[in-house]
Amino acid sequence: MYCKECGNEVAPDQAFCNKCGAALRHESDPEPEEKAQQPRRHETSQPQPSKTCPRCGSPVREQSAFCLKCGEPLQAGQADAANARNATSGEAGVAKDFVIPIAGGIACGLVFAIVLMLVVLPAAGIPAGGTQEQRQSATSATVSSSSSEKAEDKAIASAQGGDSSAASSSAASSSAALNGASSQKKEPELEQKAPPIFTDAQASSELPPDQYTSYYGPLNVIDGNAITAWNEGSDGDGTGEWVELAAGSPQVVRGIRVMTGYAKKEDTYYKNNRPTTVTVTLSDGYSLQANLNDAFSTWSDVPFDKLHQTNSIRITVDSVASGNKYNDAAISEVEAY
Numbered sequence: 662m663y664c665k666e667c668g669n670e671v672a673p674d675q676a677f678c679n680k681c682g683a684a685l686r687h688e689s690d691p692e693p694e695e696k697a698q699q700p701r702r703h704e705t706s707q708p709q710p711s712k713t714c715p716r717c718g719s720p721v722r723e724q725s726a727f728c729l730k731c732g733e734p735l736q737a738g739q740a741d742a743a744n745a746r747n748a749t750s751g752e753a754g755v756a757k758d759f760v761i762p763i764a765g766g767i768a769c770g771l772v773f774a775i776v777l778m779l780v781v782l783p784a785a786g787i788p789a790g791g792t793q794e795q796r797q798s799a800t801s802a803t804v805s806s807s808s809s810e811k812a813e814d815k816a817i818a819s820a821q822g823g824d825s826s827a828a829s830s831s832a833a834s835s836s837a838a839l840n841g842a843s844s845q846k847k848e849p850e851l852e853q854k855a856p857p858i859f860t861d862a863q864a865s866s867e868l869p870p871d872q873y874t875s876y877y878g879p880l881n882v883i884d885g886n887a888i889t890a891w892n893e894g895s896d897g898d899g900t901g902e903w904v905e906l907a908a909g910s911p912q913v914v915r916g917i918r919v920m921t922g923y924a925k926k927e928d929t930y931y932k933n934n935r936p937t938t939v940t941v942t943l944s945d946g947y948s949l950q951a952n953l954n955d956a957f958s959t960w961s962d963v964p965f966d967k968l969h970q971t972n973s974i975r976i977t978v979d980s981v982a983s984g985n986k987y988n989d990a991a992i993s994e995v996e997a998y
Contacts, residue, residue, distance in 0.1 A: 675729050682727035682734060851968040857912035857997045859883060859974065864904040868892035868989055879904045882995045887958060890923040890993040892933070893978070899934050899990025903977040906995060911972055914997045916964035917941065919976065921953045923991040930957045932986035938979040943971040955982045960994075 664671055666683035675685055714721050714728035714735070721728055725735055864879035877892040882904055893902040922935035937955050942948040947969050953961040974997060981990050 677727050677729055677732040679722075679725040679727055679729060682732045684732065851913050851970055853913040853915065853968055857908070857914045859906035859908045859912065859997055861907040861909075862891075862904060863907065864891055864893065865902045866894040868894040882906070882992055885994070887920060887993050888925045890925070890991040892923065892989045892991045894989070898981050898983065898988055899936065899978050900981060901978065902990065903975050904992060904995070905973055905975040906997065907973050908971075911970045912997070913968055913970050914943075914965065914974070915968050916962065916998055917974060917976075918960045918962055918994075918996045918998065919951075919953055919992065920958065920960055920994040921955065921992055922957070924958045924993040927957045931984060933984040934981040934988060934990040935984070936978045936980070936990050936992060937982050940977045940979055942975045942977070943969050944973045945969055945971050947971075950979065 662671060662673055663669065664678035664681060664683055664685065667678060667681040669678055669680040671678055671685060677684055712721055712723060713719060714731060714733050716733035717728060717731040719728060719730040721735060727734055860883075862879035862883050867879065868877035870876060874889075877890070877894070879891045881889040882891050883906060891904050893899045893904075895902055919939070921937070922930045923933045924930055935953075935955050937953050938950065939953060940948060940950050941963055943965075947965065949963070949965070951961070951963040974995070976992070976995065978990055
Protein backbone atom coordinates (compact mmCIF):
# COMPACT_ATOMS: atom_id res chain seq x y z
CA MET A 662 0.00 0.00 0.00
CA TYR A 663 1.00 3.69 -0.37
CA CYS A 664 0.85 6.84 1.79
CA LYS A 665 -2.00 9.15 0.70
CA GLU A 666 0.06 12.28 1.52
CA CYS A 667 3.43 11.62 -0.19
CA GLY A 668 2.89 8.40 -2.19
CA ASN A 669 5.60 6.45 -0.32
CA GLU A 670 5.19 2.68 -0.19
CA VAL A 671 4.42 1.54 3.36
CA ALA A 672 3.81 -1.78 5.08
CA PRO A 673 0.24 -2.77 5.80
CA ASP A 674 0.79 -2.79 9.54
CA GLN A 675 2.38 0.70 9.72
CA ALA A 676 0.41 3.41 11.68
CA PHE A 677 2.45 6.30 10.26
CA CYS A 678 4.34 6.94 7.02
CA ASN A 679 8.10 6.50 7.56
CA LYS A 680 8.76 9.29 5.01
CA CYS A 681 6.33 12.16 5.78
CA GLY A 682 4.96 11.06 9.17
CA ALA A 683 1.31 11.14 8.07
CA ALA A 684 -1.08 8.92 10.00
CA LEU A 685 -2.08 5.81 8.05
CA ARG A 686 -5.54 4.25 8.14
CA HIS A 687 -6.46 1.18 6.18
CA GLU A 688 -9.91 0.92 4.59
CA SER A 689 -10.19 -2.62 5.87
CA ASP A 690 -9.32 -1.58 9.41
CA PRO A 691 -12.26 -1.58 11.84
CA GLU A 692 -13.16 1.46 14.03
CA PRO A 693 -10.73 2.05 16.94
CA GLU A 694 -13.16 0.49 19.42
CA GLU A 695 -13.52 -2.65 17.26
CA LYS A 696 -9.74 -2.79 16.55
CA ALA A 697 -9.01 -2.87 20.24
CA GLN A 698 -11.17 -6.02 20.61
CA GLN A 699 -9.38 -8.00 17.84
CA PRO A 700 -6.41 -10.21 18.73
CA ARG A 701 -2.99 -8.87 17.87
CA ARG A 702 -1.31 -10.34 14.79
CA HIS A 703 1.83 -12.35 15.13
CA GLU A 704 4.82 -10.40 14.03
CA THR A 705 6.60 -11.67 10.95
CA SER A 706 10.16 -12.54 11.11
CA GLN A 707 11.97 -9.34 10.33
CA PRO A 708 15.31 -8.08 11.40
CA GLN A 709 15.23 -6.48 14.85
CA PRO A 710 15.53 -2.70 14.96
CA SER A 711 18.71 -1.25 16.36
CA LYS A 712 17.18 1.94 18.01
CA THR A 713 14.04 3.12 19.83
CA CYS A 714 11.71 6.14 19.53
CA PRO A 715 12.78 8.93 21.91
CA ARG A 716 9.12 9.81 22.53
CA CYS A 717 7.30 6.50 23.09
CA GLY A 718 10.21 4.06 23.38
CA SER A 719 8.99 1.83 20.57
CA PRO A 720 11.68 0.04 18.49
CA VAL A 721 12.25 1.68 15.12
CA ARG A 722 14.33 0.85 12.03
CA GLU A 723 17.62 2.59 11.46
CA GLN A 724 16.49 4.18 8.16
CA SER A 725 12.98 5.24 9.38
CA ALA A 726 12.35 9.00 9.39
CA PHE A 727 9.34 8.78 11.74
CA CYS A 728 8.23 6.50 14.55
CA LEU A 729 5.73 3.99 13.17
CA LYS A 730 3.70 4.12 16.41
CA CYS A 731 3.50 7.78 17.52
CA GLY A 732 4.77 9.62 14.39
CA GLU A 733 7.67 11.32 16.21
CA PRO A 734 10.31 12.61 13.67
CA LEU A 735 13.50 10.54 14.03
CA GLN A 736 15.81 12.67 11.83
CA ALA A 737 16.69 16.38 12.14
CA GLY A 738 15.62 17.29 8.62
CA GLN A 739 12.28 15.62 9.00
CA ALA A 740 11.68 17.37 12.35
CA ASP A 741 12.34 20.76 10.79
CA ALA A 742 9.98 19.99 7.90
CA ALA A 743 7.24 18.90 10.32
CA ASN A 744 7.73 22.01 12.42
CA ALA A 745 7.58 24.14 9.28
CA ARG A 746 4.31 22.49 8.22
CA ASN A 747 2.87 23.02 11.70
CA ALA A 748 4.00 26.67 11.78
CA THR A 749 2.50 27.28 8.33
CA SER A 750 -0.74 25.70 9.41
CA GLY A 751 -0.76 27.82 12.58
CA GLU A 752 -0.10 31.06 10.68
CA ALA A 753 -2.82 30.20 8.21
CA GLY A 754 -5.23 29.64 11.11
CA VAL A 755 -4.29 32.93 12.74
CA ALA A 756 -4.67 34.76 9.44
CA LYS A 757 -8.02 33.10 8.95
CA ASP A 758 -9.11 34.19 12.45
CA PHE A 759 -8.29 37.83 11.67
CA VAL A 760 -9.37 38.03 8.03
CA ILE A 761 -12.92 36.75 8.56
CA PRO A 762 -13.92 39.35 11.27
CA ILE A 763 -12.29 42.18 9.28
CA ALA A 764 -14.15 41.20 6.12
CA GLY A 765 -17.39 41.00 8.09
CA GLY A 766 -16.84 44.48 9.55
CA ILE A 767 -16.18 45.94 6.09
CA ALA A 768 -19.37 44.36 4.75
CA CYS A 769 -21.42 45.78 7.69
CA GLY A 770 -19.95 49.24 7.09
CA LEU A 771 -20.91 49.13 3.41
CA VAL A 772 -24.47 48.08 4.28
CA PHE A 773 -24.76 50.93 6.85
CA ALA A 774 -23.50 53.48 4.31
CA ILE A 775 -26.04 52.33 1.72
CA VAL A 776 -28.91 52.52 4.24
CA LEU A 777 -27.76 55.99 5.35
CA MET A 778 -27.73 57.30 1.76
CA LEU A 779 -31.03 55.74 0.68
CA VAL A 780 -33.18 56.10 3.83
CA VAL A 781 -31.82 58.31 6.61
CA LEU A 782 -30.54 61.29 4.60
CA PRO A 783 -33.67 61.70 2.41
CA ALA A 784 -35.88 61.41 5.51
CA ALA A 785 -33.89 64.23 7.13
CA GLY A 786 -34.26 66.42 4.04
CA ILE A 787 -30.63 65.99 2.90
CA PRO A 788 -30.28 64.83 -0.73
CA ALA A 789 -28.19 61.70 -1.13
CA GLY A 790 -26.85 62.96 -4.46
CA GLY A 791 -26.24 66.46 -5.74
CA THR A 792 -23.29 68.76 -5.38
CA GLN A 793 -21.41 69.37 -2.19
CA GLU A 794 -22.95 72.86 -1.95
CA GLN A 795 -26.48 71.40 -2.16
CA ARG A 796 -25.73 68.86 0.56
CA GLN A 797 -24.19 71.52 2.79
CA SER A 798 -27.20 73.83 2.19
CA ALA A 799 -29.66 71.05 3.03
CA THR A 800 -27.67 70.12 6.13
CA SER A 801 -27.59 73.76 7.28
CA ALA A 802 -31.34 74.09 6.72
CA THR A 803 -31.97 70.92 8.74
CA VAL A 804 -29.75 72.12 11.59
CA SER A 805 -31.44 75.56 11.51
CA SER A 806 -34.90 73.96 11.60
CA SER A 807 -33.85 71.76 14.49
CA SER A 808 -32.46 74.80 16.36
CA SER A 809 -35.68 76.74 15.76
CA GLU A 810 -37.78 73.86 17.06
CA LYS A 811 -35.58 73.61 20.15
CA ALA A 812 -35.88 77.37 20.72
CA GLU A 813 -39.68 77.20 20.41
CA ASP A 814 -39.82 74.23 22.79
CA LYS A 815 -37.64 76.15 25.25
CA ALA A 816 -39.85 79.25 25.03
CA ILE A 817 -43.00 77.17 25.60
CA ALA A 818 -41.41 75.34 28.51
CA SER A 819 -40.26 78.64 29.99
CA ALA A 820 -43.73 80.17 29.69
CA GLN A 821 -45.43 77.07 31.17
CA GLY A 822 -42.81 75.93 33.62
CA GLY A 823 -41.99 78.81 35.78
CA ASP A 824 -40.12 81.72 34.31
CA SER A 825 -42.77 84.13 35.53
CA SER A 826 -40.84 87.25 34.58
CA ALA A 827 -40.38 86.05 30.99
CA ALA A 828 -44.03 85.05 30.80
CA SER A 829 -45.12 88.43 32.18
CA SER A 830 -42.87 90.25 29.75
CA SER A 831 -44.23 88.19 26.86
CA ALA A 832 -47.81 88.83 27.98
CA ALA A 833 -47.11 92.56 28.30
CA SER A 834 -45.59 92.66 24.83
CA SER A 835 -48.58 90.80 23.40
CA SER A 836 -50.97 93.15 25.18
CA ALA A 837 -49.11 96.21 23.89
CA ALA A 838 -49.16 94.81 20.36
CA LEU A 839 -52.90 94.17 20.60
CA ASN A 840 -53.52 97.65 21.99
CA GLY A 841 -51.45 99.17 19.21
CA ALA A 842 -53.36 97.18 16.61
CA SER A 843 -56.64 98.29 18.19
CA SER A 844 -55.61 101.94 18.19
CA GLN A 845 -54.62 101.69 14.54
CA LYS A 846 -57.82 99.90 13.60
CA LYS A 847 -60.04 102.11 11.51
CA GLU A 848 -63.29 103.02 13.19
CA PRO A 849 -66.42 102.07 11.28
CA GLU A 850 -68.03 104.96 9.45
CA LEU A 851 -71.24 106.32 10.97
CA GLU A 852 -74.47 106.28 9.05
CA GLN A 853 -77.41 108.57 9.73
CA LYS A 854 -80.54 106.51 9.23
CA ALA A 855 -82.98 109.00 10.78
CA PRO A 856 -83.05 112.70 11.77
CA PRO A 857 -81.60 113.32 15.25
CA ILE A 858 -84.11 113.98 18.03
CA PHE A 859 -83.27 115.86 21.25
CA THR A 860 -86.16 115.89 23.72
CA ASP A 861 -84.66 117.69 26.67
CA ALA A 862 -82.67 120.83 27.39
CA GLN A 863 -80.96 122.56 30.28
CA ALA A 864 -79.12 125.84 30.81
CA SER A 865 -76.58 127.52 33.04
CA SER A 866 -79.25 130.10 34.02
CA GLU A 867 -82.66 131.46 32.94
CA LEU A 868 -84.63 134.67 33.37
CA PRO A 869 -87.45 134.31 35.86
CA PRO A 870 -91.08 134.79 34.69
CA ASP A 871 -92.38 138.34 34.48
CA GLN A 872 -95.48 140.26 33.47
CA TYR A 873 -94.80 139.56 29.81
CA THR A 874 -93.85 135.85 29.75
CA SER A 875 -94.29 133.03 32.23
CA TYR A 876 -91.32 130.92 31.01
CA TYR A 877 -87.88 131.89 29.68
CA GLY A 878 -86.32 128.45 30.20
CA PRO A 879 -84.12 126.24 27.90
CA LEU A 880 -86.99 124.06 26.59
CA ASN A 881 -88.03 127.04 24.45
CA VAL A 882 -85.10 126.40 22.06
CA ILE A 883 -86.49 122.95 21.04
CA ASP A 884 -90.24 123.70 21.00
CA GLY A 885 -90.31 124.57 17.29
CA ASN A 886 -91.83 128.01 18.07
CA ALA A 887 -89.73 131.05 17.10
CA ILE A 888 -91.72 133.51 19.26
CA THR A 889 -90.47 131.83 22.45
CA ALA A 890 -86.83 132.01 23.55
CA TRP A 891 -84.32 131.02 26.21
CA ASN A 892 -83.21 134.13 28.06
CA GLU A 893 -80.24 133.69 30.36
CA GLY A 894 -80.58 135.19 33.87
CA SER A 895 -77.02 136.12 34.82
CA ASP A 896 -76.03 139.61 36.00
CA GLY A 897 -73.82 140.21 32.97
CA ASP A 898 -74.47 140.40 29.24
CA GLY A 899 -74.70 136.60 28.90
CA THR A 900 -71.11 135.90 27.87
CA GLY A 901 -70.10 132.44 29.21
CA GLU A 902 -73.68 131.24 29.69
CA TRP A 903 -74.80 128.10 27.91
CA VAL A 904 -77.81 126.08 26.84
CA GLU A 905 -77.59 122.30 26.21
CA LEU A 906 -79.77 119.90 24.18
CA ALA A 907 -80.03 116.31 25.49
CA ALA A 908 -81.23 112.98 24.00
CA GLY A 909 -82.28 109.73 25.61
CA SER A 910 -79.95 107.74 23.33
CA PRO A 911 -76.95 108.54 21.12
CA GLN A 912 -77.87 110.53 18.05
CA VAL A 913 -75.94 110.81 14.78
CA VAL A 914 -75.59 114.48 13.80
CA ARG A 915 -73.77 116.42 11.09
CA GLY A 916 -74.54 120.00 12.25
CA ILE A 917 -77.01 122.44 13.83
CA ARG A 918 -78.99 125.54 12.87
CA VAL A 919 -79.40 128.42 15.34
CA MET A 920 -81.85 131.35 15.40
CA THR A 921 -80.21 133.90 17.67
CA GLY A 922 -81.98 136.66 19.73
CA TYR A 923 -85.55 136.95 20.94
CA ALA A 924 -87.50 136.66 17.65
CA LYS A 925 -90.96 137.30 19.11
CA LYS A 926 -91.10 140.61 17.25
CA GLU A 927 -88.50 142.66 15.46
CA ASP A 928 -88.44 145.44 18.09
CA THR A 929 -88.18 142.77 20.82
CA TYR A 930 -85.27 141.26 18.92
CA TYR A 931 -83.25 144.45 19.05
CA LYS A 932 -84.20 145.27 22.65
CA ASN A 933 -82.31 142.16 23.93
CA ASN A 934 -78.69 141.00 23.57
CA ARG A 935 -78.04 138.63 20.62
CA PRO A 936 -75.25 136.01 20.75
CA THR A 937 -73.01 136.50 17.68
CA THR A 938 -70.15 134.06 18.47
CA VAL A 939 -70.72 130.69 20.16
CA THR A 940 -68.79 127.45 20.90
CA VAL A 941 -70.57 124.18 20.09
CA THR A 942 -69.49 121.10 22.10
CA LEU A 943 -70.61 117.46 21.64
CA SER A 944 -70.47 114.64 24.18
CA ASP A 945 -67.90 112.75 22.03
CA GLY A 946 -65.41 115.60 22.66
CA TYR A 947 -65.79 117.40 19.36
CA SER A 948 -66.15 121.20 19.50
CA LEU A 949 -66.00 124.21 17.21
CA GLN A 950 -66.56 127.98 17.32
CA ALA A 951 -69.13 129.54 14.98
CA ASN A 952 -70.37 133.00 14.05
CA LEU A 953 -74.14 133.66 14.02
CA ASN A 954 -76.05 136.03 11.75
CA ASP A 955 -77.28 139.08 13.68
CA ALA A 956 -80.57 139.50 11.79
CA PHE A 957 -84.18 139.16 12.90
CA SER A 958 -85.75 135.71 12.43
CA THR A 959 -82.70 134.39 10.55
CA TRP A 960 -81.13 130.92 10.80
CA SER A 961 -77.38 130.41 11.05
CA ASP A 962 -76.03 127.10 9.73
CA VAL A 963 -73.24 125.44 11.77
CA PRO A 964 -72.01 122.28 9.94
CA PHE A 965 -69.66 119.78 11.65
CA ASP A 966 -66.54 118.28 10.09
CA LYS A 967 -68.20 114.86 9.77
CA LEU A 968 -70.96 112.73 11.24
CA HIS A 969 -70.79 112.51 15.03
CA GLN A 970 -72.59 110.30 17.50
CA THR A 971 -73.52 112.29 20.60
CA ASN A 972 -75.94 112.42 23.53
CA SER A 973 -75.81 116.21 23.92
CA ILE A 974 -75.10 119.50 22.14
CA ARG A 975 -73.97 122.46 24.26
CA ILE A 976 -73.96 126.02 22.92
CA THR A 977 -71.83 128.47 24.95
CA VAL A 978 -72.07 132.24 24.37
CA ASP A 979 -68.69 133.79 23.54
CA SER A 980 -69.78 137.28 22.45
CA VAL A 981 -73.05 139.26 22.00
CA ALA A 982 -74.51 142.20 20.17
CA SER A 983 -76.00 144.48 22.84
CA GLY A 984 -79.74 145.22 22.98
CA ASN A 985 -81.09 148.76 23.17
CA LYS A 986 -83.17 148.13 26.30
CA TYR A 987 -82.38 144.83 28.09
CA ASN A 988 -79.05 143.24 29.01
CA ASP A 989 -80.23 139.65 28.67
CA ALA A 990 -78.89 137.38 25.88
CA ALA A 991 -81.48 135.21 24.12
CA ILE A 992 -81.65 132.30 21.64
CA SER A 993 -85.01 131.48 20.05
CA GLU A 994 -84.44 128.08 18.33
CA VAL A 995 -81.82 125.31 17.88
CA GLU A 996 -82.26 122.43 15.43
CA ALA A 997 -79.92 119.47 14.95
CA TYR A 998 -79.61 117.72 11.59
